[in-house]
Amino acid sequence: MNIVTITDGLAVAGQLNPDAFAGFAKEGFATLVNVRPDGEELDQPGHAAESAAAERAGLAYHFVPVTGAGITTADVRAFQRAMAESKGPVLAHCRSGLRAVTLFVLGEVLAGRMKRGDVESFGRSHGFDLSGAGTWLDGEAGRLAKVEAFYEPGSGSLQYVVSDPATRRCAIIDPVLDFDEKSGSTGTSSADAMLAYIAREGLTVDWVLDTHPHADHLSAADYLAGKTGAPRAIGAQVTAVQTLWKEIYNWPALQTDGSQWDRLFADGDRFSIGSLEGRVMFSPGHTLASVTYVIGDAAFVHDTLFVPDSGTARADFPGGSARALWASIQAILALPDAMRLFTGHDYRPEGRNAKWESTVGEQKTANAHVVGIDEAGFVALREARDRTLPMPKLILHALQVNIRGGRLPEPEANGRRYLKIPLNALEGAVW
Numbered sequence: 001m002n003i004v005t006i007t008d009g010l011a012v013a014g015q016l017n018p019d020a021f022a023g024f025a026k027e028g029f030a031t032l033v034n035v036r037p038d039g040e041e042l043d044q045p046g047h048a049a050e051s052a053a054a055e056r057a058g059l060a061y062h063f064v065p066v067t068g069a070g071i072t073t074a075d076v077r078a079f080q081r082a083m084a085e086s087k088g089p090v091l092a093h094c095r096s097g098l099r100a101v102t103l104f105v106l107g108e109v110l111a112g113r114m115k116r117g118d119v120e121s122f123g124r125s126h127g128f129d130l131s132g133a134g135t136w137l138d139g140e141a142g143r144l145a146k147v148e149a150f151y152e153p154g155s156g157s158l159q160y161v162v163s164d165p166a167t168r169r170c171a172i173i174d175p176v177l178d179f180d181e182k183s184g185s186t187g188t189s190s191a192d193a194m195l196a197y198i199a200r201e202g203l204t205v206d207w208v209l210d211t212h213p214h215a216d217h218l219s220a221a222d223y224l225a226g227k228t229g230a231p232r233a234i235g236a237q238v239t240a241v242q243t244l245w246k247e248i249y250n251w252p253a254l255q256t257d258g259s260q261w262d263r264l265f266a267d268g269d270r271f272s273i274g275s276l277e278g279r280v281m282f283s284p285g286h287t288l289a290s291v292t293y294v295i296g297d298a299a300f301v302h303d304t305l306f307v308p309d310s311g312t313a314r315a316d317f318p319g320g321s322a323r324a325l326w327a328s329i330q331a332i333l334a335l336p337d338a339m340r341l342f343t344g345h346d347y348r349p350e351g352r353n354a355k356w357e358s359t360v361g362e363q364k365t366a367n368a369h370v371v372g373i374d375e376a377g378f379v380a381l382r383e384a385r386d387r388t389l390p391m392p393k394l395i396l397h398a399l400q401v402n403i404r405g406g407r408l409p410e411p412e413a414n415g416r417r418y419l420k421i422p423l424n425a426l427e428g429a430v431w
């Protein structure tokens, strides 16, 4: 079999036969990484068969499917993580080995262990044409907005720090406050990881932004605004969401004028992050108040479009609308094809690595819920799927915090804070 040794810790290969996996374990490999999407060829064993064979052989297994043109930093990081976690040498394969060695080399350059100028000659010395890796790196270097994603595995949420390389100013988008509903504990390790990155990079925070009042996790906007002194902002329609939930929580004292934020964005509003310009697009559908932030060459589309294999977000929360979501998606797809899109969630179908980045062009050709469908078809598909989805585990915990800009409820006389859970207020029980 065509196995090429790249380093002491990595060998790459073309398609491998799962029957040979036990032999690889005997040769000393500890981990198998499959970077090949299923269904590229008829006789391809595929992820499920490979995963089962790897388990039988005692090999750790990672599924990091990429196409040559569609590699993202999420994929590069997942590949690096698979290597870092491995207890011995890694064997990575795609169809020819090229994508596997590409992911490795991109990770080495991003980590500063290989120079950009050495990429092509490194490839040639191992029999690979790495000009595609060079083009990818040149594209990264020319980005207007630098985007660092922080994946929160508990809720499958994406939090972002988007920065202006020229001025080192940044915005935090959709930060998560950790919450363990079994013990009622809150925590800040997710938010602190972003603060550590911001300190490491020498960034100054200009904004703490939320794309919508989240229904599946508590927002860390209040904590981070307190830590950084940055203003917090959200879409102006949050007032309608406050009105809706004021009723559900029977909460007369709740102010429904959005005064819990420093700025409420109207559709089309502009704001700046250093020399980068941000623009706000209303994107209702998933919630009444959802917005997309277009910042430089990146758009933060939150829960409208997920990455293409995962389709779109649900539209059945109070105030949600599949029809409105369709219109919002069309407006996002009318952005330039090269615009990078960063989603708000990823639920890792088939156990693949977490993904969050796509482009308008990719979404137009590959989104599982959007391609080849019209508005009526989408609404029917979305509503049928939504009828099968249980409510998010934390919807009732989260909204009462998130409609107050991430502030926890005020403490009672004993100094303790309490959440309030309305009974029989929402449909969608799954017994």
Ligand SMILES: N[C@@H](CCC(=O)N[C@@H](CS)C(=O)NCC(=O)O)C(=O)O
Binding pocket: 155, 215, 216, 303, 312, 313, 314, 345, 389, 391, 392, 393, 394
């Ligand atoms: N199982 C998750 C579901 C969270 C959820 O409903 N997420 C929303 C975004 S806030 C969604 O659009 N989900 C789409 C889906 O589950 O297909 C939870 O309990 O938190």
Ligand SMILES: [Fe+2]
Binding pocket: 212, 214, 215, 216, 286, 303, 344
């Ligand atoms: Fe959401």
